[in-house]
Amino acid sequence: MNIVFSTSGDSLDAPLDARFGRAPKFLLYDLEAGLARLIDNKEGRAASQGAGIQAAESVARAGAGAVVTGHCGPKAFAVLRTAGIKVYSCRAATVGEALAQYRSGALVEQTEADVAGHHA
Amino acid sequence: MKVAIASGKGGTGKTTVAVNLARAWGVPVQLLDCDVEEPNAHLFLGGEPGNEVPVFIKIPSVDEALCDACGECGRFCEFHAIVVVGKAPLVFPGMCHACGGCAKVCPRGAIREVDERIGVVETRKAGTVSLTLGRLDVGVSMAPPLVHAVRKQIREGSPVILDAPAGTSCTVVATLRETDFVVLVTEPTPFGLHDLTLAVDLVRELRLPFGVVVNRVGVGDDRVHAWCRKEGIEILLEIPDDRRIAEGYARGRLLVDALPEYAGLFRSLAGSIRARVGVAA
Structure with a gap:
């Protein structure tokens, strides 16, 4: 399964970004192969509205099975849930730490958005 | 003028x-209060409140029996108001600019447009002033169509x-x-x-x-x-x-x-x- 982390960097040592929709990048990690690749969240970050929707579309297209991020808003959450992608909220400092927490089963799957949207 | x-x-x-x-x-002049999030000209002008006429925009409604999740609608929508990631499109009414494009590009005719209320328009008489104001519903972010609805009340002549x-x-x-x-x-x-x-x-x-x-x-x-x-x-x-x-x-x-x-x-x-x-x- 592919697991996606929101991040401002480009490796497992990079910080986990607390925002989903406006995170600079996503690190997509293939759990079976142990390989990582980066997805630029250029569109989401530049969007005046609907950043979360665009980011969620990007990670869904990239074949994510789960998302580990700081906070996820209602629209992004709706898209991710519809795409069958699980969302985990995590306060780890780095992507590597977040991955370790995921593997150890310490992360709890979110059942709803944990922050309010910016628009109706 | x-x-x-x-x-x-x-x-x-x-x-x-x-x-x-x-x-x-x-x-006599017509005054249009286009500050639809917080209209307040009537507070100064007085006059008896007129009828509130609801204003709607058209948003997409998807017939999931006809939709094959091809994704054309989502690729068309610049505002990501309609997104296809699963078996059928997700619609975000608050993002929709009511252009109707998604319904036009849908190859299966699975999208029809339905009314979504965004606010009301009211016209009242206050002395020599005919005042029309728009009042956006709480929680609605799409204000320009309501301004257009207020402007539709313009009568030539004054x-x-x-x-x-x-x-x-x-x-x-x-x-x-x-x-x-x-x-x-x-x-x-x-x-x-x-x-x-x-x-x-x-x-x-x-x-x-x-x-x-x-x-x-x-x-x-x-x-x-x-x-x-x-x-x-x-x-x-x-x-x-x-x-x-x-x-x-x-x-x-x-x-x-x-x-x-x-x-x-x-x-x-x-x-x-x-x-x-x-x-x-």
């Missing part, structure tokens, strides 16, 4: 200028004054478009000047003739005046910083009623605007 009252900054006195100009115009929201965003553009003249209301402070420059950028981009009203002259500094001189922008009217004006305002009274000595200022503003637009009344 259509005259819009705008400003960059909030609280400079747009509504004060709009309602007093409307009352002092000399002939002068029309449009009271714009503050700022320079879509609702302001929707208010200013296709007007004959824009009055930009500012105050002589660094904040007033900063936001005036933004508003001037906007009206220049829209290629609309405009002039400036400086409110509360006597407070602040002279940078607004200096900047207008440098830019060749006409100052149409200066309203002095008079405590009695603030007192009348605080009681919801029209300036031209509370302090008749100021009525002449607004009559002369109406005259300047008529002269600039080139009409007799």
